[in-house]
Amino acid sequence: MHKFSADRVFPVSAAPIENGVVITDDAGLILAIERREQHDPASLQILPGVLIPGFVNTHCHLELSHMKGKVHTGTGLIPFIMGVVTQRNAAVEVIADAIEQAERDMLAAGIVAVGDISNAPDTFAVKAKGRLRYYTFVELFDFLQEAGSDKTMADGTAVYEQIELAAGSRRALVPHAPYSVSTGLFQKIRDFNPASGITISIHNQETPPENELFLNKTGSFLDFYGKFGISMDAFQATGRASIYYALEHLNPQQRTLFVHNTLTTRDDIRAAQSWSEQVYWATCPNANLYIENRLPDYQAFMDTDARVTIGTDSLTSNWQLSVLEEMRTIARYQSYVPFETLLRWATLNGAQALGFEDSLGSFEVGKKPGVLSLQGLDAEGRIGRDARVERLI
Numbered sequence: 001m002h003k004f005s006a007d008r009v010f011p012v013s014a015a016p017i018e019n020g021v022v023i024t025d026d027a028g029l030i031l032a033i034e035r036r037e038q039h040d041p042a043s044l045q046i047l048p049g050v051l052i053p054g055f056v057n058t059h060c061h062l063e064l065s066h067m068k069g070k071v072h073t074g075t076g077l078i079p080f081i082m083g084v085v086t087q088r089n090a091a092v093e094v095i096a097d098a099i100e101q102a103e104r105d106m107l108a109a110g111i112v113a114v115g116d117i118s119n120a121p122d123t124f125a126v127k128a129k130g131r132l133r134y135y136t137f138v139e140l141f142d143f144l145q146e147a148g149s150d151k152t153m154a155d156g157t158a159v160y161e162q163i164e165l166a167a168g169s170r171r172a173l174v175p176h177a178p179y180s181v182s183t184g185l186f187q188k189i190r191d192f193n194p195a196s197g198i199t200i201s202i203h204n205q206e207t208p209p210e211n212e213l214f215l216n217k218t219g220s221f222l223d224f225y226g227k228f229g230i231s232m233d234a235f236q237a238t239g240r241a242s243i244y245y246a247l248e249h250l251n252p253q254q255r256t257l258f259v260h261n262t263l264t265t266r267d268d269i270r271a272a273q274s275w276s277e278q279v280y281w282a283t284c285p286n287a288n289l290y291i292e293n294r295l296p297d298y299q300a301f302m303d304t305d306a307r308v309t310i311g312t313d314s315l316t317s318n319w320q321l322s323v324l325e326e327m328r329t330i331a332r333y334q335s336y337v338p339f340e341t342l343l344r345w346a347t348l349n350g351a352q353a354l355g356f357e358d359s360l361g362s363f364e365v366g367k368k369p370g371v372l373s374l375q376g377l378d379a380e381g382r383i384g385r386d387a388r389v390e391r392l393i
């Protein structure tokens with residue numbers, strides 16, 4: 001049994017507890033949450049700072065870990081994608097070693113679950129060991145070419161079938177992004193997945209050309225497709241931002257996790273949240289800075305009661321895989337976001353987005369969320385330069 005205590009305990013699902021104690025069994029199952037005065041101090045492991053549940057990273061591409069530092073920063077999404085497509089290939093051992101190292105780094109950074117995009121089966125051996133709880137999103141795209149959607153589905157299904165799910169892990173077939181998935185492929189993905197009870201992840205409004213394509217059929221996505229010899233003759237502008245195309249073709253009965261949302265407006269957020277009660281938003285601030293050098297408008301998400309979650313994206317578009325580093329970036333550039341809001345984004349909201357809140361995301365009796373010691377908060381209790389996290393269990 002463990003009795004962890006700190007100046008403050010943040011259960012996340014309830015108000016913070018001054019001098020709280022989190023009691024777990026040896027495996028980390030929460031047995032009780034109490035106060036220090038109920039205990040013999042000698043029986044407690046007292047830590048500086050605060051105690052928080054383990055982090056949930058809702059957006060990663062673990063299979064791209066070997067490309068760390070290979071693609072330039074600040075180019076914008078389209079040159080970034082070109083960089084990934086042209087430099088992705090590597091020796092099998094190089095890819096496998098980078099995946100294992102990245103998983104170790106996530107564990108050390110206090111991450112307990114990951115929503116992970118897979119285009120290939122490269123990560124499945126690591127995931128089958130069950131050290132982290134994974135929601136694997138097997139991601140499909142046909143570059144808006146419906147004629148190719150049958151082959152895309154066949155290839156994606158073959159990848160999906162190869163996943164060996166560790167206890168508590170899940171999988172789904174998902175569309176990549178509005179600008180890369182035809183209406184026919186959207187429909188096939190929808191038909192393939194169970195009608196409810198799963199999470200669908202989709203990249204959304206990450207770069208201005210994405211909205212330009214849908215609004216006016218203009219912008220650099222046309223050049224991008226041209227370079228690959230892909231015809232856009234059949235594509236018609238919808239006259240609305242790209243997210244509305246996704247809403248038309250996704251299933252509102254499922255949890256939907258929109259990823260990036262750098263250009264998403266208050267109206268877009270409200271439209272999505274009135275379309276479904278199960279909408280979640282993943283923000284990956286460091287990747288947004290890496291690729292586009294801009295951040296979402298978090299005030300818009302707070303004003304609309306949006307359920308924001310935090311993702312790291314991949315090591316191709318980030319300097320590390322750490323939810324704390326994402327929180328630090330938000331606290332630095334949009335410092336009006338309160339600590340407790342950030343904490344909820346980093347834990348319980350992420351667990352709910354992935355359907356893992358049965359055991360993760362908050363300190364509640366019967367859950368096994370991981371226990372982190374967060375130290376070095378500044379005088380106002382905020383995440384500044386010195387904040388660091390240590391995993392206790």
Ligand SMILES: [Zn+2]
Binds near residue numbers: 059117259
């Ligand atoms: Zn991504």
